[in-house]
Amino acid sequence: MVERADAPYGPIGLAWAGLRYCYPLLLVVVAWELVARGGLVRPLFLPTVTAVLEQFWILLVEGEIVGPLTVSLYRAFAGLMLAVVFGVFIGLLMARSKWAKWALDPLVSFAFPAPKIAFVPIFILWFGIDHLSKILLVAFTCIFPMIVVTYHGAVAVSRTVIWSAEAMGTPESKMLYRVIFPATKPHIFSGVRVTVPVALIIAFTAEMIAGGGGVGAALMFAQRFFQTPTVFVYILIMLATGLILDRVLLRLRHWLIPWHDEWA
């Protein structure tokens, strides 16, 4: 958010700029370490940074990081893919067909603000405790923002673009696929970018509530046995996962939609 136009370049300059940017984070870490070491709080409540890092290493070596993380990510992504595919389709449909819009609009309106995490018990009942229930819950939660975003993007396609396409002989059957969908891609993409963290959250939270493997379940397990450093490790894992995925998505954007001008 803050840019220094006159920052010195070169590796030292960049490192210094990076440091300047991160100083609040470093402040937090240092404060954390001091408070934990100073004995102001019991290690049960706040382990030292070094204890957390040590525990991270132990868990990593034991396979307790990669394993659960893979499970959680698999569920989140499978669910997200389902949500994107069906959500985009439904959104485009609603934009082009008045009847589709009439039929689905109130359903989407109700589903959108609803806390879909409350459906965890139902999904566990119907689909068991393992992958399927989590994947479907993720899909169920993420489909609605995708529908809304796609709908708005499709509806916003300038009508002169559509008229030009019609004038050049585009039949209705091809209109959706060759004109509206490509024009809506930037909106879809920004929708996906916003929905990825949602997918992660749902996967993690469902695992915390119902167990059945994954980082969320591991986190709850550690908490039940008061293994606070482990709790911190998993929290930081979740944080890192979210951050890295966001970066990856930004890179992907340049690759997938190079023709669209940047927006934040």
Next chain:
Amino acid sequence: MISICVKHLNKRYRARDGDVAALADVDIDVTEGEFVTIVGPSGCGKSTLLYILGGFIAADGGIIEINGKAVTGPGVDRGVVFQEYALFPWLTVAQNIRYGLEMSRAPRQQCEETVERLVRTIGLQGFEHRFPRELSGGMKQRVAIARTLAYDPKILLLDEPFGALDAQTREVMQDELLRLWQATRKTVMMVTHDVNEAVYLSERVLVMSQRPGRIVQEFKVTIDRTCEREVTVLNENFNQLRNKVWLAVRRQSGARSV
């Protein structure tokens, strides 16, 4: 009495590969009650000059004095009207007009009277409680002018005030502005790209060069403004002068004659 005094004004912008001079050595004197317009090719810096006079951006060199005092920031002595109207969209017409008076803590009674008078002057009775989004471009610009007049600044700075309006509305607004100026005799400095407008309204037209902008020519306009628009515009003197100014600007923009 000199209202606006500009001497050797300089302004540079920092670009990625060095500095770009926007204004170089601008000299202008405006006497009290005068109507002066600055014209020039696109991007010559005339709006920048106005923003500096308004106190919104700082100059890099030179003297800028308003009524003998150096400009240090925006102030209620200089009313500004922007091309984009810059009305406060969350306030009604009446609230917008009243704003400047509220800032100067004028007594309630005076506020009400002034607002009522100005609403009548700009012909928007019945629209006092409308929001800007409900008004047309011309109406918005009238409100913008009215709210500037409300707190009675001695000087008016107008940045392409009618640029966003269609041709007919523009003519109507120009006549209104002329009428207001003749009634109040404020010092007015206007910036526009419309040469017709410049000659129609002002007593002096200054031509600015291409970037870096400096004043290169000055025209004194001595047409009779007491008659109707049709008479003025179809007048031979007016047209000759307008053509001279137009040619001067065109030369500055570097366009080659066929």
Next chain:
Amino acid sequence: MKVMSVALRTWLRSGPRSVSLRAAWHYLPIAIVLLAWQLVVDFDLVDRAFLPSFGETLSALWEMSRNGEIGFNLLVSIYRAFAGLAMGSIIGVAIGLAMATSRRADEFFGPLVATTYSLPKSSLVPLFILWFGIGDVTSIVSVLLACLLPVIVSTYHGVQSVPPVIVWSARAMGTPHHLILWRILLPSSLLSIFTGVRIALGFCFVLTISVEMIAAKTGIGKLIFLYGENGAYAYMFGGLLAIVVIAYAADRALLAAMNYLLRWDDSIHAAHVGG
């Protein structure tokens, strides 16, 4: 005959004209879905053990409201959700304003916001349970943190988008520095801020339910979870229905408030799907 079919076609195309009829038409698909739900169970297309009928759900809900169970738990959850939302929003607006107007605030909070944006706040719940125990505090703190970020970001974005000429005009008309924030920047960014609050509204329910399902003694999340565990599915569905309706109503209420407070704004008057 011909006149009638033309009239029918026009009516079908443009929809009914009276307001209440139009509302009924708008919500008809929901009625159809509920009817389908009832029929699917009645005709044994789906095992009753997995899906209680709509009728059974309603009677369970009725019973829970008669003995005050649903009322009490809903109130507890709403209290937690809204307390966190209110505090998170106020602090969020304050931080967003600070970041947009002060370089130092931006340099301090910016990296913190960018980093914690990707952290699922529900991951902090086990930690909060450890720190604050099982109760209101854990819920409210979780909700507060979840609501903080969208409000900060949208406030920041809103203030940044205020056109400079608006601020310039205000200053030219003699607005003292300390009033610029309150009388110019804040009203100008109100739409953005409200958009962030609307997102936060969605989050506040999710976090409250999440916390209650993970570990709590009271609350609608706990109720749903408990009935689910004990196999009383009609009651579980009843609780679910209740919270879905509440969340919808809250969203509509916020939208209505927005439409009133922002009636001067140009861009708010657009038709939308999903609210």
